Amino acid sequence: MRCTHICRKTLSENCLFKITNGNFTSEYKDLKSNRIVFGSAIRNFEVTKAGSPEKSSLWAIFGPAKSDFLQVAAGRFLSVPPLSRSYPQLQEDNGHNKIQFLNFRESRGIDKVHLSARYESYSYKGEAEISDDVNSVYNYITGANNYNSNSSQKDPQYVSNLLELLNLGHLSKKWINSLSNGQLRRAKLAKALINKPQLLILDDPFLGLDSDSTKLVSRSLRDISKDLSISIMLGLRVQDEVPEWIEKVAYVTHEDGIKLCGSPESVLSSVKEQIPVETLQAGKNKNKMASTEKIHNDELVNSDKVPHIEFKNASVIYRGLPILQNLNWRIPRGTHWRIFGANGTGKTTILSLITADHPQSWKSVLSDDGVLRKTGSGSNFFDINDKIGISSPELHSLVPSNKTFIQVVLNGLVKNIGNSNFMFDGSKVPLDDFAKHVLSTFNDEINANASTPFGQLSTTSQKQALFLRAVIKKPELLILDEAFSCIDDPLLLEKCHSFVEEDLRDTTVLQIAHIDWELPRCDYVIHLTGDDQRSYSLHKYV
Structure with a gap:
């Protein structure tokens, strides 16, 4: 054609x-x-x-x-x-x-809040309040949670039909921010359709x-x-x-x-x-074509070595329902993992425990380098996050639109501020050899966007800025939560993947993506099944 x-x-x-x-x-x-x-x-x-x-x-x-x-x-x-x-x-x-326009690239939540605020909000809501309050799914869709909206004009039969079409009827009384990604997507669609x-x-x-x-x-x-x-x-x-x-x-x-x-x-x-096919499918077959074999947790770390991170019989419960149940997972230092599972199986909960954003992070559910993380253990939120680089949808939604590309990248060098604080200037922080290597490797992309405000960047460039911010401090742990999910340039995607695989070989990497080709090559995968027992399995790529 x-x-x-x-x-x-x-x-x-x-x-x-x-x-x-x-x-x-x-x-x-x-x-x-x-x-x-x-x-x-x-x-x-x-x-x-x-x-x-x-x-x-x-x-x-x-x-x-x-x-x-x-x-x-x-x-x-x-x-x-x-x-x-x-x-x-x-x-x-x-x-x-x-006309209704919805852009699902910008953020995946309703409110622009970081994980810690989201989980604290959840933990302080009572069961009755969560199940039926002003922020219920029904009220969100009809506009009843907006005091400037006249929800009384909504046709109840039309709303009922809409909920049925989008398989939301059984969720109508749930708290909107407790929905899984797929459920929230359907709720946003319903809200967009409420005015026909x-x-x-x-x-x-x-x-x-x-x-x-x-x-x-x-x-x-x-x-x-x-x-x-x-x-x-x-x-x-x-x-x-x-x-x-x-x-x-x-x-x-x-x-x-x-x-x-x-x-x-x-x-x-x-x-x-x-x-070119190689452009369309850059990185597409890395993990998809690799076979895996099931392994036991004890096989992951030699008896004379201490895991970088370890969950031992870790359980997290919301409203009497288990999100994680008796999770035993050793993460050897320098291994690259995929955290795999359907929406709502606990992937984000695991990451929020590791980054200390979750309220239960300090309740003896995990260890860092053999030291049980608990109140009074000597570690704190800022020390933990100084060693972690992260790119995630939650962080993406928090970046001030007036910060330039290079300001976002260099902000990753600032210590003792956590990963969700974009207000500090990193331009005066001395660059070590690795930071110089990062800037040199991505010199062309940085020069093209350096002075452009974040809000004026394409989503691909925004994602790249967050990725570079995460890696520039050479973290001991790199978390890539849908870090490449919106990148439209397959060659840039391949370049970022190669950097993780080659330049961060000794860094522990945890990754989440629903599409295989969005991920750099991994060594292992933990598969969360999301059943009533919150089962999981560990696998090694061979």
């Missing part, structure tokens, strides 16, 4: 959103100096009403510029010329709230979800479009699978605008022809 900028024209009476010979910018002032979003104008692109005969109501958008393109569809950026972007049917129907939009725009709706949650969210979106007559635009990565219910696909770049457009089969086939 030859590259083309032109999508087939559709009937205007069914058109919800249309671009005709348009480009976009953030400001009208001095267009010559302002960034134009696309190198070539978008000649023709249309989204039609759900169920229309043109079959242009269910779109997947791929490519380096997909997030910008979705923001254009949501009404952001300024169109040049002004009338090149239009919403024919939405204007006729009084388009207030008729005609066009739903979602950037990375499956990001950070395990396979089962991805399938459930995808089925929910399919049913939403069919039962509620809602058109949908999804922003996906090239490596992602396209849901079978998608009707059209567009591949978008900043240089060309819409580079490819058409049926899923034709566009994806052309993408594979034009982009």
Whole structure:
């Protein structure tokens, strides 16, 4: 299929959103100096009403510029010329709230709080308060937890149907911040749908979800479009699978605008022809193709060596329900681990115990270098975190938008402030040889973004800044919690992976990702099953 900028024209009476010979910018002032979003104008692109005969109501958008393109569809950026972007049917129907845009790249929680605050909040809520309070799932979806919202106008039957479609009925009274990643994703979708939009725009709706949650969210979106007559635009990565219910696909770049457009089969086939396979699949088969063998905890550390970190009969209980139960896990110094399990199996709880963010971190559930961590043991939160480098969605959501790329990176050198404090300047901290090596290795990427405020960086560059911040102090323990989940540049991803594998070979590394190819190569994996017994198993890659 030859590259083309032109999508087939559709009937205007069914058109919800249309671009005709348009480009976009953030400001009208001095267009010559302002960034134009696309190198070539978008000649023709249309989204039609759900169920229309043109079959242009269910779109997947791929490519380096997909997030910008979705923001254009949501009404952001300024169109040049002004009338090149239009919403024919939405204007006729009084388009207030008729478009809903959700970006799942920005953060995975409801509130921008660090883990310690999140767990402390949870620990101080009583059972009755957690099960049915102003912050329940139902009130979050209907807006009843917002005093500026008039939830009384919501149709109870519509809300009930929405909860059923998204498999949320049994969760309606739960505290919103107690939901798993997949459950929270569906709650956010329900909230976006409460005002009955005609066009739903979602950037990375499956990001950070395990396979089962991805399938459930995808089925929910399919049913939403069919039962509620809602058109949908999804922003996906090239490596992602396209849901079978998608009707059209567009591949978008900043240089060309819409580079490819058409049926899923034709566009994806052309993408594979034009982009080198090794680029599309950089790192994709590292751990997926490796076989594993089950091992016992006692095999991990020789009798004459002390584990870097050890959980011994560790249990964590919330509201009488076990999150971890009798966990025995020795982590030898310098080993690279994957923590694997579905959403809600305890992965984040394990990390929060290690980083001392969890309230139960000091209740003798783990040891550091053979020393049981407990109140009065001599270690403190700041000493522990000086030895840890971390990149996670929670930290990502806390970065001040005005901090520049290089300020975020160098902040990792500042001691005695913890990992969640971005306010201290690290530019005057002397650079050791390893820090110089980090800056030299990623010199091109740093120079390209050094003075750019974090809030103006692409998500890929934001992720890179957090990764460099985590490694620049040469931590004894590196935690990568979905650290590479939003990186669109496969070659940059491979570069970061190689750095972990080669330059941090002696560093203990703990990693979480739901997709194999997002991970650097690992030595071991702990598999959390999430059953009633909170079972787990240990495996070695061979």
